Amino acid sequence: DAKTTQPNSMESNEEEPVHLPCNHSTISGTDYIHWYRQLPSQGPEYVIHGLTSNVNNRMASLAIAEDRKSSTLILHRATLRDAAVYYCILRDDFNKFYFGSGTKLNVKP
Amino acid sequence: EPEVTQTPSHQVTQMGQEVILRCVPISNHLYFYWYRQILGQKVEFLVSFYNNEISEKSEIFDDQFSVERPDGSNFTLKIRSTKLEDSAMYFCASRNRGDYEQYFGPGTRLTVT
Numbered sequence: 001d002a003k004t005t006q007p008n009s010m011e012s013n014e015e016e017p018v019h020l021p022c023n024h025s026t027i028s029g030t031d032y033i034h035w036y037r038q039l040p041s042q043g044p045e046y047v048i049h050g051l052t053s054n055v056n057n058r059m060a061s062l063a064i065a066e067d068r069k070s071s072t073l074i075l076h077r078a079t080l081r082d083a084a085v086y087y088c089i090l091r092d093d094f095n096k097f098y099f100g101s102g103t104k105l106n107v108k109p
Numbered sequence: 110e111p112e113v114t115q116t117p118s119h120q121v122t123q124m125g126q127e128v129i130l131r132c133v134p135i136s137n138h139l140y141f142y143w144y145r146q147i148l149g150q151k152v153e154f155l156v157s158f159y160n161n162e163i164s165e166k167s168e169i170f171d172d173q174f175s176v177e178r179p180d181g182s183n184f185t186l187k188i189r190s191t192k193l194e195d196s197a198m199y200f201c202a203s204r205n206r207g208d209y210e211q212y213f214g215p216g217t218r219l220t221v222t
Contacts, residue, residue, distance in 0.1 A: 032209070043113075043200045043213030044144075044152060087152070096165050097142070097211065099152040 004088045009104040012078045020073040020103050022088030027068050030092040035062065035073045037084040038102070044087065047073065083107045111135045113214035115201050121220045122191055130186045130217045132201030141184045142202040142211060143176065145169070152200065158184065191221045 005023040012018040024033070035047040048055055048062045050071070055062040061074040075082055085102040114133045122128050134141050143155040157164040158176055175187045184203075188195055198218050202211040 034209070038152070043202070043216050044211075045213065046210040049209050093165070096157065097144075097154055099144075099154075101151050 004090060004100045006086075006088055006100060006103045008101070009106065011106045011108060012075075014080060014107055014109050015077050018075040018078045018082070018105065018107075020075075020086050020088075020105065021070065022072070023070045024088070024090055025069045027090055028092065031090040032092065033062065033064060033068075033071050034089040034091065034097075035060070036087045036089065036099070037082075038087070039081075039084045044099070047086070078105075078107045080107050080109060111212075113201055113203055113212050115199075115214040115217050117217060118215070119218045119220070121222065124193055124221055125190050128188050128191055128219065130188075130199050130201075130219070132184045132186070132203075132214055133182050134184055134201065134203030135205070135212055136182070138203035138205045138212070140164075140204040140206070141176075141178070142204070143186045144200045144202065144213075145197040146200065146216075147194075147197045155186070188219075191219075193221050195219060196221045 032049055032051050034049040036044040037047050038044045048057050048060050050062045050064055063072045085104050087099050087102040091097055116131045120128055141158040144152050145155055146152045154167050156166040156170045156176055173189050177185050198216040200216045201214045204211045
């Protein structure tokens with residue numbers, strides 16, 4: 001499975017945008033980029049996914065580099081409820097899903 | 110909104126005992142998964158299940174583990190003879206055909222003493 005690299009932790013102020021980076025230099029052409037997050041004491045929760053084009057949904061935006069070797073999850077206005085571990089995951093097989101270590105996001109009031 | 114449920118929320122068992130963790134996936138979903146998360150570590154894939162058989166399994170999912178969909182609603186994970194290192198949170202997830210998103214349950218905390 002292609003490997004992803006994320007910073008261990010990041011900090012943001014409430015109501016400000018947050019850009020969470022992910023490097024995936026060994027991504028293959030069929031790998032989708034998925035982002036999940038895990039709030040404290042909860043199961044992982046889907047955030048967004050994409051293949052080549054940038055994507056927007058009600059939770060976040062996903063910016064994918066042209067060479068697809070990196071991507072950035074964008075939370076437009078961080079709230080205290082967004083404090084979580086954010087996982088960037090690559091997969092080409094919907095029956096296998098490998099999480100990395102993720103980025104722990106701390107949101108300051 | 111439909112959700113994945115898991116019971117019990119916390120299970121304490123003695124080493125060597127069998128445990129069954131139960132999950133009720135979202136009703137129209139067809140793909141089912143188990144993951145585990147040892148305290149302070151990352152979420153690890155265990156097994157995926159479709160059409161009443163295992164689709165994929167990780168190296169963690171050895172002969173001590175089994176999964177079953179005994180009826181139309183439940184999806185279970187059985188550990189035959191628990192070890193101390195099986196202590197972890199176990200998450201069930203489900204997915205519908207054509208859907209990219211896996212929906213996770215709240216987890217069962219398994220403590221092996």
